[in-house]
Amino acid sequence: MIFRWFESLIDAFKDPVDSMPPKSVWRFYAFYLRQVWPVFVAAIVVGFAVAIVEVSLFGFIGSIVDMAKGAPGTAFFHEHGRTLLWMGFVALIARPVLGSLHDLLVNQAIVPSLTNRIRWQNHRYVIRQSLGFFQNDYAGRIANRIMQTGGSLRASAVQIVDAIWYVTIYTGSAIVLFAKADFWLAAPLVAWVFAYVGLLAVFIPRVKQRSWKASEARSKLMGRIVDGYSNVLTLKLFAHTHREEAYVADAMAEQTDKLRWMTRVTTAMDASITSLNGFLIVGTSALALWLWSEGRVTVGAIALSTGLVIRINNMSGWIMWVVNGIFEDVGTVQDGITTISQPRAVQDREGAMPLEVTNGAVRFEHIHFHYGKQGGVIAGLDLAVRAGEKIGVVGPSGAGKSTLVNVLLRLYDLEDGRILIDGQDVANVTQESLRSQIGVVTQDTSLLHRSIRDNLLYGRPDASEAQILEAVRKARADEFIPQLVDGEGRIGYEALVGERGVKLSGGQRQRIAIARVLLKDAPILVLDEATSALDSEAEAAIQDSLDILMQGKTVIAIAHRLSTIARMDRLVVLDKGHIVETGTHAELIAHEGLYARLWKRQTGGFVAAEDALV
Structure with missing residues (x-):
C-alpha cells in the first residue's frame, strides 16, 4: 500500500503545455523539474536530514570515546544514559526511517514516474513534428535521444541534490566539529576543500563537453545500426554486408574515440583527487596526534577527526564519480536537446478551428512550394476541384503530383498562395x-x-466487427487474411504484419490500406498510385471496390499507369509544377499534347482511346 501511495505522487502521463521545450540546458532541466517540485523538494529536505544523521554518527563516536575515559562502573550509564538513548534512537530509528523515506521518494516516486513523464512529453512533442523533421534524421537516433534524455535528466537531478547535501553537510559539520576541538585541527580540511573545489572547477567543464560529444557519437552509432536493421532486405539484396559493417564500424570507432577522450579526463581527475585525499588523511591525523600530545585536544577528538576524514576521503571519491556521472548525464541531455527542442515547421495557428466539410470542394489558389530548393517544384498553380468531382493528376516524374497532395494534407506549409476546402483555408484549421x-x-x-x-x-x-469485415470484403482482402499466421502462432486478424508490413506482399499491403480507407469513409479521397503494387489481375479485382469507395466523394487520383485514371471526370496534366493541359481522356488524346505522348508511350499505340474507357 505504501509503495502505491508514493508511486502515485507523480503522474507519468501528465500532458504539458504544448510548446517547444527550452534550448538552454538548465532551463530544460527547470521545465521538467518544476512540474514535480513538491516531491523534489520533499526529497531534498529528507536528503538533508539523512546527511545530518550520517554526520552525527561520527560525532557520537568521538563523544563515546571521551565518555569512556572515566572509571568504569554503574555510574557511567546513570550519568550518560539519556545521551546514549538518544544516540541509539538516531542510529536504530531515525536513520532507517529517514533513509527509507528518501528511498521511497527517489526510487518509487521520482525514478520511474519522472523519467517516463519526460520521455512521454518529449515523445508527444516530437511525434507532432513535420514530415521533413523525420526525413532529415535517423529514426533510431531520434528514439535513442528520447529514451536517454529522460533517464539522464532524472538521474543527474537526484544526484546533484544528494552530492550537494553530502558535500556541504559533511565538510561543513566536520569543519565545525574540528574547530570546536581546536581551531588548527580544521586547517587541513579547509585547505582540502579549496583544493578539491579547484580540481572540480578544472575538470568538470571538460567532462561535460566531452560527455556531450560522446553521447552525440553514441546517438549517431545507434542511428546507423537501426538504419541497417530497418533496411536489411536492401542490405541482403545488394550483398553489401561488409560495406554495412564498415559503415557501422566507422561510427563505432568514432564513438570509441570520443569515449576514450572523455575517460582520459575522468582518470586524470581520479588520480588528482586521490593524491589530494592522501594529504588530507595524513595531515589531519598527524595534526590531531600532535595537538593531543600537547594536551590541546582529547582522544575523542582524534577518533572523530581520523574517522571523519577517512569518511570524507571515501565520500570525495564517491562525489567525484557522482559529479562525473552528473556531467555525463548533462552531456546526454544536451545531446537530446539538439533533437527535442526544435521548432515545429508545421504548426496549428493560434485559434485554429476544426475543418467542417459540407460538400468537399477543393481549390488551389496560386500556390508556390519548392522544398527549400532553388527553382520551382510548384510555382503559381491554380486548380479548382468541384464537390464530388473525380480528377486524375498525371505528368512525368518530378512534375509536382505528389507535392500537390503533400501540401493539400499540410505535411508542408506553402510558401505562397492558399488551399481552400469548402472555402476554409487549410492553414487556418487544425491539422x-x-x-x-x-x-x-x-x-x-x-x-x-x-x-x-x-x-x-x-x-x-x-x-x-461487421464494418471491419465489410471493408475487408470490398477491398478483396478476405481472400488472404484468414490464412495469415505470424511467428508466434497468431492467426488471421490477430496476426502481426512485421515492421512496415514486411510479412505481407505488396498487393496484400495495398488491399489492407484500401480497406483501412474504406473504414475511414472520409469525404475527400486521395489515391496516390493506389494500385501500383497490384498486378493487372488484382487491380481489376478491386477496381469495383475503388469505384464504390469513390462514390459521393471528391477524388484526386495520381497515377503513372494512365489506364487506371482514364475514366475520371477530368484529367489534369502537370509538367514542372504547372498545369499544361486539362480535359477528359478523349479530349486530351485528340489534343495530341503531353498527355497523348505519355499515353502512346505506355500503350505503344496498341490501346485505342475509347478502349481505356471500357
Whole structure:
C-alpha cells in the first residue's frame, strides 16, 4: 500500500503545455523539474536530514570515546544514559526511517514516474513534428535521444541534490566539529576543500563537453545500426554486408574515440583527487596526534577527526564519480536537446478551428512550394476541384503530383498562395481535423508492426466487427487474411504484419490500406498510385471496390499507369509544377499534347482511346 501511495505522487502521463521545450540546458532541466517540485523538494529536505544523521554518527563516536575515559562502573550509564538513548534512537530509528523515506521518494516516486513523464512529453512533442523533421534524421537516433534524455535528466537531478547535501553537510559539520576541538585541527580540511573545489572547477567543464560529444557519437552509432536493421532486405539484396559493417564500424570507432577522450579526463581527475585525499588523511591525523600530545585536544577528538576524514576521503571519491556521472548525464541531455527542442515547421495557428466539410470542394489558389530548393517544384498553380468531382493528376516524374497532395494534407506549409476546402483555408484549421477529412492510399503503403485488426482500426477506431469485415470484403482482402499466421502462432486478424508490413506482399499491403480507407469513409479521397503494387489481375479485382469507395466523394487520383485514371471526370496534366493541359481522356488524346505522348508511350499505340474507357 505504501509503495502505491508514493508511486502515485507523480503522474507519468501528465500532458504539458504544448510548446517547444527550452534550448538552454538548465532551463530544460527547470521545465521538467518544476512540474514535480513538491516531491523534489520533499526529497531534498529528507536528503538533508539523512546527511545530518550520517554526520552525527561520527560525532557520537568521538563523544563515546571521551565518555569512556572515566572509571568504569554503574555510574557511567546513570550519568550518560539519556545521551546514549538518544544516540541509539538516531542510529536504530531515525536513520532507517529517514533513509527509507528518501528511498521511497527517489526510487518509487521520482525514478520511474519522472523519467517516463519526460520521455512521454518529449515523445508527444516530437511525434507532432513535420514530415521533413523525420526525413532529415535517423529514426533510431531520434528514439535513442528520447529514451536517454529522460533517464539522464532524472538521474543527474537526484544526484546533484544528494552530492550537494553530502558535500556541504559533511565538510561543513566536520569543519565545525574540528574547530570546536581546536581551531588548527580544521586547517587541513579547509585547505582540502579549496583544493578539491579547484580540481572540480578544472575538470568538470571538460567532462561535460566531452560527455556531450560522446553521447552525440553514441546517438549517431545507434542511428546507423537501426538504419541497417530497418533496411536489411536492401542490405541482403545488394550483398553489401561488409560495406554495412564498415559503415557501422566507422561510427563505432568514432564513438570509441570520443569515449576514450572523455575517460582520459575522468582518470586524470581520479588520480588528482586521490593524491589530494592522501594529504588530507595524513595531515589531519598527524595534526590531531600532535595537538593531543600537547594536551590541546582529547582522544575523542582524534577518533572523530581520523574517522571523519577517512569518511570524507571515501565520500570525495564517491562525489567525484557522482559529479562525473552528473556531467555525463548533462552531456546526454544536451545531446537530446539538439533533437527535442526544435521548432515545429508545421504548426496549428493560434485559434485554429476544426475543418467542417459540407460538400468537399477543393481549390488551389496560386500556390508556390519548392522544398527549400532553388527553382520551382510548384510555382503559381491554380486548380479548382468541384464537390464530388473525380480528377486524375498525371505528368512525368518530378512534375509536382505528389507535392500537390503533400501540401493539400499540410505535411508542408506553402510558401505562397492558399488551399481552400469548402472555402476554409487549410492553414487556418487544425491539422488533425484536416487529415481526418481526407482518406489517402499512398504508393508506398506502410503498415504498423501490429495486428491486421489494429492496422484496420486506424481507419476508424470505433468500427464494429461487421464494418471491419465489410471493408475487408470490398477491398478483396478476405481472400488472404484468414490464412495469415505470424511467428508466434497468431492467426488471421490477430496476426502481426512485421515492421512496415514486411510479412505481407505488396498487393496484400495495398488491399489492407484500401480497406483501412474504406473504414475511414472520409469525404475527400486521395489515391496516390493506389494500385501500383497490384498486378493487372488484382487491380481489376478491386477496381469495383475503388469505384464504390469513390462514390459521393471528391477524388484526386495520381497515377503513372494512365489506364487506371482514364475514366475520371477530368484529367489534369502537370509538367514542372504547372498545369499544361486539362480535359477528359478523349479530349486530351485528340489534343495530341503531353498527355497523348505519355499515353502512346505506355500503350505503344496498341490501346485505342475509347478502349481505356471500357
